[in-house]
Amino acid sequence: MEALLSRYRNLTVLLVVLVAQLLYLAYQVKTNRDERLIRVWAVSAVTPMAGMVEAMRHNTIGFMEDYFILLDVREQNRKLKADNDQLRMENVYYRNQLATAEHAQALTLFQKQTPSKTVAARVIGNSTVGTAKAVFVDRGSTSGIEKGMAVVTPEGIVGKVVAVYPLVSQVLLVTDPTFKVGIESQKGHVHGVLDCSSGKCIVDQVQNEEKVAVGEWFFTSGEDRVFPKGFPVGMVASSQTGQGMRDIKLNLSGAPGGVEDVLVVLQGVHQPIPASAPEDLSASELPAPPPEKGGEATETAKPQTEADKVLAKYAELGKQEEHVYGAVGSSIPNFNLKPETPAKPAADIAVPAKTDSAQPAGSEPKPLSSDTTKANNAGLAVQSAAKAPAQNSPAQNSPTQNNPAQSNSTQNHPAQVNSAQDHPVQNNRAQVSEAGVLGGRPSVKAAAPAVSAAATAENEV
């Protein structure tokens, strides 16, 4: 035996090494454990060099000394840039709030949002293997980063933290095939799932009937419990009726592959799902986002086939001619008289606020009522909330909010309530002092954002 081993020593060593690695692999797969120790070592060993490489990239070759001299300036610069990003992002959020909730509430909530909610980080390396897409960023657990946190830029979402080391974190990019993000269109509040598994980013799970226009923006919906609601995701590049589901292609606004500086969203509620007790899941997840304006209307608009349209057309014809079908004594109908107004498909009638951005203010309180009911159901009782003046900018062309009719009905149904719920991040704190907050805030004369401008507007800041 010994002779055999020594004769085939090479082979034996090979097999031993292979088997060792296979066993190790099997152990990992079977226990589903991430081998932290080895990774920590490797990452720690590589990170300083990575930082240098990154620095080299930032500086012209041969100016290493300058780097050290200018370190302060650069650091300051970087801080400013981070602050700037922070502000831009808050601006985005703020605009969103303006678009979806009462100004006063939005402002209060905005103030409640502490600047420390995010931490700026720099991408220091790719760790792309095959189709898996991830990057390293230069902040780790010492900066308070935890696994599962969302990573964003003011322009758009980037990814989520999948591994945290003391000084470095690994961020899985949204372009990774396994990554799915719950998103929502800005105008129609059409919900979908961002899916980049095919190489191109598409919005999945959107029904053909839903209206999604090219150029429309999608924002995170908060439904995936990773990204807080309201971060820009991307703009619709194409939207076509597809097989069963609508084919929507999205241009990501965050350019996840090419970003350098990102913000990691730190928030206590974001924790990985505990492995053991499913019952406790809800406690460790972000709360579900609140019902969305207009969302209900989508569901109440009954889906139709052409049969329904034909029926609606004839019903309309009958009405116009005051003809009661099949009734004794009714006049003979004439089906060849052109109806004065073409019969609209019921979907359009039912959800005007969703689809028709040119809707004059105050003409259509309908969608709100469904909304308020829903909010009531949710048990969100906030009184003076609605009185918070809804200042309408003339530029406001979103019919979703802020027209007089709507503020009226908000008064009746204390509903708009809790825009805090619109943004799960703020939830914890915002609810505490709701009443005071709502009463105390006078009008905010911020320009209401044009629909879809919110995400792009940060350039002006």
Place this chain on the structure above:
Amino acid sequence: MSETGDQILERPLRESWFSRFQVVALAALTLVSIIGKFYLPRLIPHTEWLELPLLLTVYFGLMRRSQIASLLFGAFVGLAEDSLSPANLPIGMYGITKTLVGYFAASVSVRFNVENSAIRLVLCFFFFVFHAFFYWVMRRALLGQVIPFDPQETFVHGALNAAVALPLFAILDRMRLSGSL
């Protein structure tokens, strides 16, 4: 038979290598190659195809000629690479692949004139394709993951890597000969 094969040839080689190929320098090279793999694409876009760790393993295998040393080196490089891969891939995939690459590279080195550029070119190409294919097979067989395998792309990348390997190997040769390595 006991006197056949590489065993008998190793002693003088190893000595010469240990005298010149210092372990530290080797480790530094390894680190550079791995960092290169993960950070080069950030420096120079569209260089994801470059497999520096693989080329280094092949070079080590071809020049070192010791199967054991090569496979251990391959395993080390591969595991280091694994450690830096996205956290949702288990460690060991590159380790196993590169172990085999190191072993085979050392094995074939006795049959070819590894100083010959043409042979180096072919071997690098071959090992790249083997590496890519074997990695794909491992992902599929061991992890049950189906990732796309594009032979055409693999061949192109193999050719590119082989092309990079030539000057790289020449530089390494020079470093080795000058004794700095």
Place this chain on the structure above:
Amino acid sequence: MALVDSVHRREEQVSAERPVRDDPKRAANKIALFQYLTVAVFIFLISGFWKLQVQNPDLYSEAAERNRIKSVPILAPRGRILDRDGRVIVDNKASYSLLLNREQIKPEHLPPIAAELGLDLDELSKKIRRMGSAPQIIIKDQLSRDDIAWIEAHQDDSAYPEMQLIRAWRRQYPQDGFATHVIGYVGEISESELNLPQYLDYQQGDIIGKDGLERQYDDQLRGVDGQQRVLVDSWGHERQMEASKQAVPGKDLHTTLDLDLQAVAELAMQDKRGAVVALDPRNGEILAMVSRPTFDANKFTGRISRTDWTEIAQDPHKPLLNRAIQAQLAPGSTFKPIMAIAGLETGVIDDETHFHCSGGASFYGHYFACHIKRGHGDVNLHLGIVQSCDVFFYNVGNRLGIDRIAQYAELAGIGHKTGVDLPNETQGTMPSSKWKMRMFRQKWYAGETISVAIGQGAVTVSPLQLAAAEGGLGVGGEWYQPHLLRSAAPKLLREGHFNPDNLSQVISGMYGVVNEGGTGRAGVLPGIKVCGKTGTAQVAATEKTKGAKLNSALANNVWFVGFAPMDHPEIVVAALYENGEESFHAVPIVRDVLKAYFDKKARREKKGETETASLLAPLRLLASPVPAHMNLPIPEGLPQ
């Protein structure tokens, strides 16, 4: 130092060895080969070990199972159902369904899953048991957005890994029960259906057509589900799909229905009970079929809850009944045209025949009243039809006798299934002496013939039978099989070979019903010669005469059958208005449908569309000899 040196040294050693070995090079090769083979075998063994130890979910830990290939069905969409112009009546809507992978189901997971998705835990458990060995059980269809979000967040291994979201197709029926009875609905195959021979290929959990066209053409509409292999890694991520068996969508079903007519008929039947059938008597194509009350088939798509089902099934008005083919009611006076042609053809009456109506007549010791108590006076055939004089037809029936009546009625299709391509058609009853002997072992009494002569007594028809019968009369005594499949060739069932003069007498009587102040005068359409016949069938006549409280349930069922144009009818419409009370109440229903037909035809002609041809008779019929009754004088300027 150079490697070259070492190589040289090595070569020296090799050459030094040469004398010792016979063929050392060959031996070295052998060794190398042996080594590679060993490695290969070893890798092979390792892979076996791996499969068994790591990937085999049954033998080893659950964690390994997480890295698995799941086989997920791709549900094939059913074919759509289209109207004659290709407009979509029944569509499919993409939706999501939740299925549970049996092997991973943990009993303690069911309560939270049921609670989160609003399912009944008992029903869910029962279903899982019922599904026996099926590897996957679809437990909820048409998931809402909330459901999907919840499932996606909880289908990982730490929560409920048995959950699997799949894309499904929901049947999209028109709203508010539009054409529901013709279309039918789909549902999960039942235990009893599984045992039927025609469902041999089906499995537990399959969705099948349960009624109407959905059931009749289930084979065609039903697609073939595909399989898709989904790789789930140990993090619960679903990875790329392996080559899958593609789903084959069902074929679209082109029907003969015309949505325009169907819509008008639906509107005309709103808030009524009864049925409307419109068909093209020249080929049997059914243009519209309405039955009321109706139900929303969308509730039935997929898996209906028990409460919904009982609510519909136990409705006293029987919304599930397709009255158009399943109602069995006395045709009343609508039977009279058949009596008339029978009388004329057998020669028991002719155009000279008169009977006196004094408000009733006695036959075989019984007094049979006319519907007008003061009587119609002297009545010939034309007047008899126009004024629907019962006494005239008592006499005709008396002269004919039951078996000759039955002969002609059966020629028109009374008492026989029309063979329409819908399930569960009833055949109605056409009594005859043989029938009575067969059914009751009794001989027929001549007195019974009298009430049959006016469409009462034992004779019962469905609206479809009546439309087909009168329509066939209208086109000159040819009866085509009514059908809904657009591509079906017209099938001539029976031919009357009637004397054209006789036929034209009957038809002119029916023209009079509408246009000469008869009971169907509400059916007049300017420019179109509408013929028709009203009918009243008494319900519970005895209770009424006993002075019981007259409520709507006891009011008469009324009929109107109309066809137009008089000379070559293109459409026949039968309307049944249950408890409609007065016979003329059914007339406007038919009139509106006819108007819709001719208005549409005018639109098409105006547009000059070539499709007109398809609305008109198929070529075969156009080429056939002109029916004799078309030789009647045609007033100028009327459209035909």
